Amino acid sequence: MSAQASVAGRDTSRPLPFAAAARGVFDLTLEGMLWSRRSALMAVLLGLPVVLSLLYRVSLHARMPRLTGYDLYGVLVAIYYVRNVVPLAALFYATSLIADEVEGKTLTYLLTRPVRRSSILAGKLAAYLATTLSLTLPAVVASFFVLTTAEGSAGVGARVPDLLRDLGTIALALVVYGALFTLLGVLLRRPMIPGLLFLFVWELAAHLPGNMPRLTITAYLRSLVSHRPAQEGLAALFERTLPAGESILTLVALSLALLAAAVAVFSSREYVMEQ
């Protein structure tokens, strides 16, 4: 049988089909990603609001009459999740998708398999999304029900559309930040510091006047959270809510552009493993 011959019905001279290859990479990456120290830390960070919500129900609700359960839920979603922890989770996971393989010198084993590079990246991105969504969304749902029922169950029904919107916003945040940090991960050898600078320096432009907020990701995401807490000081003075349609379109377009760039860079770049 020649090298061109098919093995188990597959033509070995051609790479594996995109979907099958991506699925294989997804399974492999998910197993390594979900059961890691990084995920243990992220599970604590992303699940912390559930503990805080229970604490509020048990103890703080009676002591803090000015802070309603729904107000606290708004703070958790808009400030804790969308502004801080979700971008941080995206940074930790997405920058390491390829960088970890380079660091561990295991990328060679992946690249020498008969799979397209784009399917490797797609499988890894899918594993990143499955991991982060699995850690975040249940915690948001649990916090919502614990907090919005603190004053009785009468108003829960009216708040459910906010929950749907929040879940969509958080998922979109994971996609867009994931795309950005994946691009950084395939472009740079040490992507963590530029990523942190982007999150905690550049993104502050969302509080500046004029069109500066449009140059940040967080301004679009913030505009999608309808029950965010009132701002104070400079943030209150310049806070602008961008139209929801424009925000979604911009974030989706940005995600697609960043993913396309990441695939293009990863497909053409030559990775030299240090000995």
Add this chain to the structure above:
Amino acid sequence: MTRSRVVVSVAAALVALGLAAGLGVLVLSPARAAVGPLPAEALALPADARFLMGVDVKRLVASPLYARFAKGPGGMRPDAFKVLEERTGIDPERDVRELIVAGGLGGRNEGVALVLGDFDQYQIGRAIETGKKGATWKKLGGTTVYVFSEGKGTPSALSFLDGHGIVLGSAAGVESTVESRAEGRAALKGNAVLVDLLSGVKPGSTFWMVGDQSLLANMPTSIPGPGSSAGSSANITLPKLTSLTVTGDLDPVLSVDVVGAATDAAAASNLADVVRGFVALAALQASQKPELKALQTAISVATDQSRVRLTARFPHDLIEALARPKAPSPAPPEPAPDPSRLR
């Protein structure tokens, strides 16, 4: 199935379960989605309102500023609280969670207030029925509507919405609200202008108000300029506003944001200049009341295309100083005795 896939599946199932529960509550509950700061129950208010205003009563009464100024004679306790207390006997500070007012119904000077909180409906109903306020009552939309002073001018009415709401105000407005609620109609969504303005209200505000063009139609179109008499050409013409949005909080400082939409950018700029002029004039009175000087730094006015935004931040101490009655000016010193008379 690998253990990782089990984790992902369990997480997806938890989210799906939560969403199913939430959607179930949403479908089964008569309350529909809220709009901006407006609770779902308030969507039954009449659509022909000129303005809507809301107060988060729990936040209001918990504020140190409210505790300082609202109590006692001549306090700033809202009139709506007094009316509510007189009509129903409930204690607004204790029992009310939120207050929503729809005013200017049908272009008339009528309004409806929706009070949300925890009430003993039976006791309130008994108090009204046995009281001496000449109330009559009738059944409408599965609930009792109490009508006061029927036949004497504009009748007012009161009714209960489910277990946590009281609607009171003009009889026509109350009946319209009760009917909308009974039919599950979100009547207020028919007022596209107000609904659009509501979406711009800052979430979590202690108090807010939105008004459309018709509310502002009665505003004066000009004010006398310095040194001018009424009707003279030196009057300052005020640009027309098409909508007004007010939001505010009491803590940690009293903050008020007023956004007015003018017809165009030039009108907005003109209006901003007028407001800045007033603030400067007030600051000029600082010699009589030094606290007024702080107004100039507390208030800022900015324009954004055709919108004018006034932002005011008053520290509690400044409000106290402004509210304090002016201290009597010291008596003029006794004229020095004429030395020639001493002799």
